[in-house]
Amino acid sequence: MATPKNAQTPAPKLRADARRNRDKLVEVAAQAFAEKGVETSLEEIARQAGVGIGTLYRHFPTREHLVELVYRRELTALAAAADELAANHPADKALELWMLRFVGYMATKRGMANSLKIIASSNTTLFAEGFGTIRQALDRLLTNGREANLIRSDIGQADLMHAMSSIYSIPDSPEWRASGNRLIMLLMDGLRVRS
């Protein structure tokens, strides 16, 4: 194990206090973005993280840098959740829980549409990678389900991915999230092998 601690750290050795502040900033930002949208004031984020605004800007020269990191972090967590769920639930339940979580994730991203577009246009690699990671996670869950004979085998990962991303296009409303969840449940019913 070359990197004993959590991976995903870029590379450059940071001073202990610097790393502490940086981590705290990302954590606070993730929550703030989820709760109040990406338009949240950066000063507010710095304040909540207990650092000066200068520190925030040293670590993240633009708002997009911060958004990108949060995005990447959450995507990674989402992929990791697949394995954790697979280990602790029957394969069909794991798939169901994961898809619900996926919807939750997308919900937080709806407000970010604008910033994500900007990032997407300048860093397509990030999106390609992220997307790949998610696809693989879904594929693992699906394969588990098939092998346990709990999930039909005539539906591929791509089909499911397509169905899930179409949820994203439901018009915005207070209902949005609930509706997404209902669609996932519906999807699951269709996916289960008939007894």
Add this chain to the structure above:
Amino acid sequence: MATPKNAQTPAPKLRADARRNRDKLVEVAAQAFAEKGVETSLEEIARQAGVGIGTLYRHFPTREHLVELVYRRELTALAAAADELAANHPADKALELWMLRFVGYMATKRGMANSLKIIASSNTTLFAEGFGTIRQALDRLLTNGREANLIRSDIGQADLMHAMSSIYSIPDSPEWRASGNRLIMLLMDGLRVRS
């Protein structure tokens, strides 16, 4: 003639002072955008136009509104220039001069890329119209040239348009504009009928 004055005025009857200020703002903005890019401070533009910032915002609720109007105005002027050049020069020279002017126009728009993208995504009509106007202008010049037997007749407006817009994709540099001009001259040499 239903509209004796210059057309292109939207519609709503404005008070005399309002129209004056509005026109002045657009004029100043056009120059400022050309000289310093679209990022120019709106306060600066208001100041130079001799009006308060409030007035600017009343006329143009967002930066994009202002950019859009300037864009439209210049596009119209560009199209009009075609006729003026056609009236005062031999057909091949008119075409050449117009294309050079077109490059000059595109040069000022390079910095606007970002704002234009935002506008484009919310107002496709504007771009469709503008593009059509330009196409027609080019077509007129080309037809004149053919009829005067100065320009080859096997090259269509679409071909030329394509060639010209490809100039836009030359990477940014101090050289950019000069390079564009050279390409236009090259294009013209190819377009002239051999004697």
Add this chain to the structure above:
DNA sequence: GCCTCAAACGGAGGCAACTCCGTTTAAACT
């Protein structure tokens, strides 16, 4: 010419982005 009043004006004020630089501190060296 004067009155009226809605339209138009303009700038103070609040807020957030981003910069700059004097101060603090982790950590390497002795």
Add this chain to the structure above:
DNA sequence: AGTTTAAACGGAGTTGCCTCCGTTTGAGGC
């Protein structure tokens, strides 16, 4: 433990966005 120094900090300062509202003014009616 003490010294050194470059890294990191932080917040005051500058600038720009945008809103709000009291003041001014063009133009139609008398």
